[in-house]
Amino acid sequence: MRTTARLAALLACSAAALVAFSPNAHAWGEGDPGKQPAPPANKPSGDAAGNTLTAGATSITVKQVSGGKRGGTSARPVTPVDPNWQPPPCWYEPVATPEELKAGVEKVKKGEGRDAGTIPVTPSLGWGKDLMVDHYEKGKTQSDGADGYKNFNIGKKGMFWRGVMNPDVEDTFETRDCEQLLFWQNANTVPDIPNAPSPEVLASYAYNKIKVPGTKVELKPEGKSTVNLPTWVWLDKGAFEDVKVRAELPGTGIWAETTAKPKSLHLEPGTADAQTFPASGECKVNDDGSIGTPYTKGSSKQNPPCGIAYLRSTNGKPFQLKASITWEITWEGSGDTGGDLPNGTFDGTQGINVQEIQSINR
Template sequence: MNRRTPYLAATLSFGLIALLPATASAEIIPGGSRGESKPSAERNGHTLTSRISYSGSTKGTSGKSSGGFAPTGNWTPPACWYEPRSPAEFKKSVEDMYTTTVNTPGQHSYAKTAAGQYRDMYKDGKYKNYNLDKADEGAFWVSVQDEDRWDEPGAWSCSELPFWVEKGKAPQVKNSVTPEVLAQLAYNQVDVPKTEVSLAPAGNTKVNLPTWAWLDEATFKPVSVTASLDAGGVSLRSTVTATPVSLHIKPGTKDATLHPGSGECAFRGGHIGTPYAKGDADKTPSCGVTYLRSSGNGSYALQATLTWNVTWTGTGGAGGTLPTGTFGTTQNITVQEIQAINR
């Protein structure tokens, strides 16, 4: 299998080996392939993975993961970013990469040359022995990719070679980790409950009979994720909080009347809609739909999409808002004609 590391891909992209064929960067060393699902530094010792950790309502922790919470519009969290490493940590990663490259049987000579040139920059070039004598003065900042998004073009846009930043100074490159960037990365880890609304009647209803819709107040409440980074002498925290604000209903057919007419049911008093109670059959629900035509032998796909407002707070009193997120599900509704008997 052809594999690459982010470091060598960046090295080649900057023309250190300008005459290499375009396929060279895909054949450097074992350790992580573009398109491979989850490369692991812990597994192979060569591919850098992020030092950022996440806690709270993260994907997979609730047992009822949405798997589809997504920002509105065209914005997406970064697929790659820069974070710090101490000189000793950086030296180990480069030396491990170099050793593996030159000792891999059948490795191309240009791959070995590239690895050697890359190593020389930090060992005997500009930085002199990886700046080990300046360990208390700063850190190397390196590019890291979202392990779940390696197949996206944006994952390869952080093409700056590892660079030195003095302690107390901010890196002057896009997507270097700040409290805000950390919040954006936490956004991508938020897990929200599946948007399955309670319906009355449930699943089967009648033409011209209001169908009530509501959400369980205990389930749909604000959720938070905290992202933390402690590496290279840098310590940052950011917490993202998603708060449900409205539910939008699409009945799955034009032959229906929405309640309210916009189909947008807002949160009021901590809940959306009003649970159906015995004796409410003739009332108009605060959130729901009345179907005007039978679904025949099939059903209508009622789509319920919940919108969440997203805010964040971070180290040093930083904070703000991020794009709203949505998650929707579809429920099949069978609508029958009301049968009347003439005597």
């Protein structure tokens, strides 16, 4: 159900207060984790012992499996080539066992905690004790037709799920499209509803977690470049290896690995008075993973497969050479799934001084 309809239903339930929460709601409480899948290792701070089932970040775990280590502190996420693409704005996740939900409601009944006794039941709204008891303990059907639960479904195998707003996208109407009330899902199943988690959702979420190394390129001859003489540009095959990130949603069996593979290097000389090699400025990745060809002695008068020839000197103010790496993004995931995501780019600039030697003839 879309946000507007859900809000109307919630506002009709005047028996208890409704409180707005910050985005990215997630909850865990106390309970018997041996009866259900264990809470994720990175569960947010705060639980039923602290006050109620509290709000926090997504449970999706992300790990960089390979690549990107050479980037160090210069490593950054890629920027999608398609400016209109963005990862999924929201999805649903398991957030509490029956025991955890009961423990949270008990805290609300006792008036413990600092958040005025509410439990988040959607990414943006919380319920007070009356609604929680009526719906999740006594099994009362809500005005919007949502079925209630008897004694928090204790004794059944499964978990309560709730929507999560993607923390990596701007808060819009789309991020608030996962407003279904905290609901029950049987163990080892995934809800068949819009915005349910999937391998592709996890792959798209992992897209923004990929960190690739900076793009400072090797230049030869070293030192100052010379007017009309080509400067050779290359990247060693070990500098820009594939980068792979794995994302998993604990308790669901859903996972995805998103891989960024360097595709090409694009050169922008920083001045119109320059010639690029090739003319497009687009240097392809070689079969061995390198870009361009290393400069060797005696090559200064040859045209490089990847490089620049400046046609005038800098006169004390360096040209700003912009080097952009295009990364091809693909993914594979649970259930023998996989596909493509938009290419990404990462660029950097470096100053180039160009000297003029009058005795050189071309």
